Structures are given as C-alpha cells and as structure tokens.
Amino acid sequence: MTATLxxxxxxxxxxxxxxxxxxALACGAVGASVVVSARGESGTETADDxxxxxGEAIAVRCDVxxxxxxxxxLDAAVAAYGxxxxxxxxxxxxxxxxxxxxxxxxxxxxxxxxxxxLRGSFHCAQAAHPHLVRSQGSLILLTSPAGIEGSESLPFYxxxxxxxxxxxxxxxxxxxxxxxxxxxxxxxxxxxxxHRAFEADPTLETSLRAKIPLGRxxxxxxxxGTVAAFLASDGASYMTGQTLIVSGGxxxxx
Amino acid sequence: MAIDPEKPDRSLVVGSDSPITRAVVAAxxxxxxxxxxxxxPEAASRKPDLVRSVFESASAGGTVRLVxxxxxxxxxxxxxxxxxxxxxxxxxxxESVVRRTLLTFQAAHRALTDGGTIVLVVPTMALGGSxxxxxxxxxxxxxxxxxxxxxxxxxxxxxxxxxVAVAPHVLSDDLLPDDGGATTDEADRAAALVxxxxxxDAGGLTGATLVADGGTLMVP
Numbered sequence: 001m002t003a004t005l006x007x008x009x010x011x012x013x014x015x016x017x018x019x020x021x022x023x024a025l026a027c028g029a030v031g032a033s034v035v036v037s038a039r040g041e042s043g044t045e046t047a048d049d050x051x052x053x054x055g056e057a058i059a060v061r062c063d064v065x066x067x068x069x070x071x072x073x074l075d076a077a078v079a080a081y082g083x084x085x086x087x088x089x090x091x092x093x094x095x096x097x098x099x100x101x102x103x104x105x106x107x108x109x110x111x112x113x114x115x116x117x118l119r120g121s122f123h124c125a126q127a128a129h130p131h132l133v134r135s136q137g138s139l140i141l142l143t144s145p146a147g148i149e150g151s152e153s154l155p156f157y158x159x160x161x162x163x164x165x166x167x168x169x170x171x172x173x174x175x176x177x178x179x180x181x182x183x184x185x186x187x188x189x190x191x192x193x194x195h196r197a198f199e200a201d202p203t204l205e206t207s208l209r210a211k212i213p214l215g216r217x218x219x220x221x222x223x224x225g226t227v228a229a230f231l232a233s234d235g236a237s238y239m240t241g242q243t244l245i246v247s248g249g250x251x252x253x254x
Numbered sequence: 255m256a257i258d259p260e261k262p263d264r265s266l267v268v269g270s271d272s273p274i275t276r277a278v279v280a281a282x283x284x285x286x287x288x289x290x291x292x293x294x295p296e297a298a299s300r301k302p303d304l305v306r307s308v309f310e311s312a313s314a315g316g317t318v319r320l321v322x323x324x325x326x327x328x329x330x331x332x333x334x335x336x337x338x339x340x341x342x343x344x345x346x347x348x349e350s351v352v353r354r355t356l357l358t359f360q361a362a363h364r365a366l367t368d369g370g371t372i373v374l375v376v377p378t379m380a381l382g383g384s385x386x387x388x389x390x391x392x393x394x395x396x397x398x399x400x401x402x403x404x405x406x407x408x409x410x411x412x413x414x415x416x417x418v419a420v421a422p423h424v425l426s427d428d429l430l431p432d433d434g435g436a437t438t439d440e441a442d443r444a445a446a447l448v449x450x451x452x453x454x455d456a457g458g459l460t461g462a463t464l465v466a467d468g469g470t471l472m473v474p
Contacts, residue, residue, distance in 0.1 A: 067341075101407070102356075102359065102360070102363075102400070102403050102404055102407050102408075103359075103360055103363045103364075103407070103408075104360075106302070107300065107302065107353065107356075107357075110353065110356060114349055114352070118348060118349055118352075118392065118396075119341075119344070119349070121392075122336070122339075122341075122344050122348075122389075125336060126336065126337055126339075129336075129337050147395075147399060148399070149399075149402065150399045150400075150401075150402030150403040150405075150406060150461070151403065151406075152403060152406040152407045155400070155403040155407070158399050158400075158402075158403050159352065159356075159396045159399055159400050159403070160396065161399075162395045162396050162398065162399030162400075163348070163352065163392040163393065163395055163396035164392070165380075165395050166380035166383075166391040166392040166393070166394055166395030166396065167388055167391065167392040167395075168383075169380065169382065169383030169391065170379065170380070170383040170384050170385060170387055170388040170391035170392070171336060171383075171388050172383060173383045173384065173385040174335060174336060174385035174386060174388060241383055
C-alpha cells in the first residue's frame with residue numbers, strides 16, 4: 001500500500017539534494033504540497049521536478065541555524081498552502097562527509113555540525129510546534145546508522161545524529177499529549193557525498209554492497225522517500241518516538 | 255605495560271559534586287586508587303586549553319590509567335518544555351554538555367599515554383525518552399555515541415571506553431527525590447560498576463552501555 005498525502009503540506013529542510021530531495025520528490029508523488037527548503041538555490045530544481053511531474057511545490061531558501069529564517073520558511077509555507085502537516089529536518093552541515101579524528105578535531109568543526117543538526121533541530125521543532133499542533137501533524141528528524149553505532153572516520157556526524165535520536169524520543173513523549181508525533185529515520189542511501197567517496201575509493205562501493213543483505217544501496221526517493229512519506233501519513237498515526245532504520249538490512253542493532 | 259615507580263597509577267574523576275561523583279571517588283579510593291577530582295569550570299566548554307591544563311595539573315606526578323566522567327554542568331538538568339526554552343537554555347542543557355564531554359575525551363586521550371580506561375556516566379533518560387528533558391536527552395545520546403566512536407578509534411591504543419547509564423537523580427543533586435531515599439545506594443551500586451569497568455576483568459569490554467538502574471528500563 002502506498003501512503004497518501006493528498007491535501008497535506010510537507011516541509012523538507014536540506015531538500016536541494018540527496019536524501020532530502022528524495023523525500024521531497026516522494027512526498028510530492030503521493031499528493032503532498034511540498035515546501036522545498038535549502039540553504040542555497042538548489043531547492044528550486046527539486047521544486048521544479050515536483051511540479052514537472054504534476055505535483056505542487058515551492059522552493060524557499062532557509063538557513064536552519066537562524067531561527068528567524070526557519071520562522072520565515074514556515075510563514076511562506078502557510079502563505080502558499082494554508083497549513084503545515086509535517087516537517088522533515090534533514091539538513092546537515094556541508095562538513096558532514098569530511099573525515100576527521102575525534103582526538104584532533106576542533107570546536108570550529110564541531111560548531112559546523114552542531115549548528116545545523118542540533119541547533120537546527122531546536123529551531124525547527126520550536127518554530128514548527130504551533131503549526132503541527134494545529135494540524136495534528138508530525139516532526140521527523142533524519143538521523144543515521146552512524147548515530148547508532150558510531151563512525152570512526154566521521155565522529156562529529158555520528159555524535160550529532162545520535163543526539164537527534166535522544167531528541168526524538170524525549171520530544172515524542174513531551175508532544176504526544178499535544179497530538180504531535182515525532183519520529184526519526186536512519187537511512188542508508190546513495191547520495192552525492194557517497195558518490196564522491198566511491199570515486200575517491202573505487203573499492204568502497206563493492207565492499208559496502210557486500211555488507212547489505214538486500215545487496216544494493218538505497219535510492220533516496222524510492223527506498224527512503226517512500227518510508228518518509230509513510231511516516232508523515234495517517235498510516236503512521238500510532239507511531240511516535242521511533243527510529244526507522246532504512247538500510248537494506250545493513251544495520252539491525254538498535 | 256611498563257610501570258614507572260616514580261609515576262604511580264592515577265585515576266581522574268571529572269565531574270561536579272553529585273551523588274555519583276562522590277560515590278565513584280569513594281569507591282575508587284576504597285580500592286586503593288590514587289584519585290584526583292576535576293570539577294570543570296563553567297567556561298570549560300569553549301576553552302580546550304583550559305581543559306588541557308586542568309588535566310595536566312591533575313595528572314602531574316602520576317601515570318593516568320583511568321578517567322571517569324560524571325559531569326553535569328550547572329543548570330543543565332533543569333526540567334522544562336522545549337517550547338519554553340531560549341537559545342542559552344538550549345546551549346546550557348545540550349550543546350555545552352556535549353562540548354565539555356568532547357574536550358574531556360580529547361584530554362583523556364592525551365593523558366592515557368600508556369593505555370587505560372575511560373568510563374562515561376550518563377542519565378538513562380535518553381534510552382527511553384523523558385518529557386521536559388529534551389536537551390539533556392539529546393546530549394546524553396550524543397555522549398553515548400561519542401564513547402562508541404572513541405572505543406572504535408582508540409582501541410588500538412589499548413584504551414577501552416564504556417558507558418554506565420544511571421537514573422538522572424544519581425547524576426544531579428537538583429533532581430533528588432523529596433525523601434532523598436535510595437539515591438546513595440543507587441550511586442554506590444553504579445560506582446561499583448564503574449570500578450568493575452576499570453579493572454582487569456573488563457579488559458574485553460569496550461563501546462558498551464551498561465544500564466545501572468535496578469531494572470527499571472530493561473532496554474531491548
């Protein structure tokens with residue numbers, strides 16, 4: 001059964017590429033009006049692709065590290081579509097895939113990660129709350145398997161993604177009585193950053209595939225976006241405080 | 255592991271005054287450890303040099319083999335709905351906690367030159383979630399995965415890193431139940447677990463989380 005988001009309004013941060021773009025496209029494909037948010041201009045292309053397929057979307061520039069920008073983006077969503085039913089906080093720092101060492105990395109790099117993923121979650125949640133109470137909607141955070149098992153080469157990415165899991169669980173309990181659901185998705189999907197990593201190390205793709213029981217890397221739209229659309233739909237109305245690991249079976253520990 | 259008689263083994267306990275900090279110091283001393291307590295100043299979360307120099311002072315004259323982190327910065331354990339918090343509240347209860355942990359881990363890595371053990375003590379609230387404690391929950395889960403990253407990364411340096419999760423009131427006097435009742439016992443039991451992780455029997459354990467809550471959560 002495919003989720004339906006007919007009449008729903010979905011906001012996706014960091015939707016100019018990668019998993020965010022896949023979520024925006026998938027939600028648009030099942031009827032949502034999509035607010036495509038990105039720090040730069042890349043959201044326009046995603047929004048254009050949704051409308052080209054017959055869907056409804058607008059692009060709004062938004063820097064989630066700036067609360068006023070997040071408020072302005074939600075205002076734009078309401079101005080365009082009258083409501084907000086789901087907010088996906090997917091944006092991550094541009095330094096996310098930059099390898100570093102836990103013992104050497106400095107606070108400047110930490111700030112890069114924390115400002116988008118931690119403070120960005122805080123800003124998105126606070127700003128979205130009144131809209132989501134009104135719509136009885138949901139907040140969905142994009143975490144990562146790295147935030148569950150810890151990555152030696154990407155420690156700060158692992159740490160901020162773990163933080164979003166703690167955030168999700170406690171906020172789900174806090175907002176449950178408000179009728180607002182809070183969940184997280186931990187995806188393993190092909191992204192631009194992963195493509196770059198494959199180009200740098202041609203053996204990486206083969207070795208990674210070998211560790212995935214389903215034998216392939218996830219597609220941002222068809223594999224991850226569809227799960228995201230489900231979480232935003234009425235089909236998931238009794239689900240809150242959960243992390244869905246969408247990794248082809250690569251990660252089974254929780 | 256070479257033993258330098260001029261520099262006896264040293265254990266560092268990093269944490270503000272709390273039931274668990276007191277219990278860990280007492281339990282280690284009871285077992286013969288040479289313990290130095292480090293109470294990081296509030297400004298430490300943005301000052302790597304300060305944390306480094308505090309560690310160097312506490313390590314002087316000894317060989318650090320154990321670092322236990324029980325720190326809960328002032329006011330970070332305060333309850334409140336997320337929507338009522340301002341940005342300084344958020345920083346104090348979440349981001350500052352993670353920064354302090356990061357700087358402590360980095361200083362611990364430098365201090366454990368001959369290998370050793372790091373034990374992180376965190377509140378259980380992030381494991382199952384806790385309303386009105388969203389920032390601290392977010393920080394606790396970040397700390398726990400930082401310990402896993404450190405365990406993976408520093409295993410080759412003969413450093414093990416494990417986490418003990420305890421009831422929040424064991425970490426902060428601010429959260430003591432009205433009767434104060436079982437807290438001392440709970441802290442003592444958790445401290446015994448920390449000592450076990452610091453001993454030779456736990457040499458094969460790293461990257462693990464042990465939940466010392468008397469069976470309240472029984473996580474899957």
